[in-house]
Amino acid sequence: SQTIHQWPATLVQPVGSPLSLECTVEGTSNPNLYWYRQAAGRGLQLLFYSVGIGQISSEVPQNLSASRPQDRQFILSSKKLLLSDSGFYLCAWSKTGGTSYEQYFGPGTRLTVT
Amino acid sequence: RKEVEQDPGPFNVPEGATVAFNCTYSNSASQSFFWYRQDCRKEPKLLMSVYSSGNEDGRFTAQLNRASQYISLLIRDSKLSDSATYLCVVNRRANDYKLSFGAGTTVTVRA
Numbered sequence: 531s532q533t534i535h536q537w538p539a540t541l542v543q544p545v546g547s548p549l550s551l552e553c554t555v556e557g558t559s560n561p562n563l564y565w566y567r568q569a570a571g572r573g574l575q576l577l578f579y580s581v582g583i584g585q586i587s588s589e590v591p592q593n594l595s596a597s598r599p600q601d602r603q604f605i606l607s608s609k610k611l612l613l614s615d616s617g618f619y620l621c622a623w624s625k626t627g628g629t630s631y632e633q634y635f636g637p638g639t640r641l642t643v644t
Numbered sequence: 645r646k647e648v649e650q651d652p653g654p655f656n657v658p659e660g661a662t663v664a665f666n667c668t669y670s671n672s673a674s675q676s677f678f679w680y681r682q683d684c685r686k687e688p689k690l691l692m693s694v695y696s697s698g699n700e701d702g703r704f705t706a707q708l709n710r711a712s713q714y715i716s717l718l719i720r721d722s723k724l725s726d727s728a729t730y731l732c733v734v735n736r737r738a739n740d741y742k743l744s745f746g747a748g749t750t751v752t753v754r755a
Contacts, residue, residue, distance in 0.1 A: 572747055573731075573746055573747040573748070620687055620688075626741075631735050631740075632678060633690075633743060634690065637686070640685070
């Protein structure tokens with residue numbers, strides 16, 4: 531069966547500090563990968579998605595970036611955090627091809643920028 | 645206009661009651677529909693896919709109305725463990741793997 535891991539679970543960082551969140555998927559090959567952010571009381575906002583190694587598409591311009599150095603590894607980064615970067619960051623995967631579009635989420639990272 | 649709109653609730657119901665709520669979506673080209681469940685401070689989890697003919701999974705029934713562009717979820721015989729936020733999710737357009745999420749409907753089941 532497939533599993534998805536994210537770490538850390540919680541993070542408190544000062545404004546202006548760098549960020550690196552990691553996500554890995556097990557039990558599947560060549561998944562589509564996604565980074566979302568959920569602000570309190572809001573819906574999920576798609577930040578980045580990837581259909582393969584090194585292929586990253588950005589949905590919302592901001593001071594975040596993403597990379598996919600390996601097939602089942604997805605990394606979210608920032609060089610300098612802003613207060614507005616606080617939120618619940620979720621990584622998700624879905625199968626490629628076919629007509630099944632369900633996405634499956636990792637446990638998330640709760641980021642507080644102070 | 646938001647791509648997916650939901651009544652935020654909360655819907656407060658006693659155990660054993662039936663609760664139902666809808667969501668509307670704006671893009672008529674969407675072809676995949678889902679309900680996710682999200683517990684407080686946890687990740688969303690897939691509850692069920694929604695098919696054109698409607699589908700049932702135990703106490704949960706989902707319906708799709710393409711003409712009016714809305715999706716419904718009905719929960720029968722509510723349990724305390726059904727307390728959660730239910731997210732309505734659609735794909736953005738035909739054959740698109742990117743999904744749009746509603747902000748969620750909160751259901752609280754009381755003893």
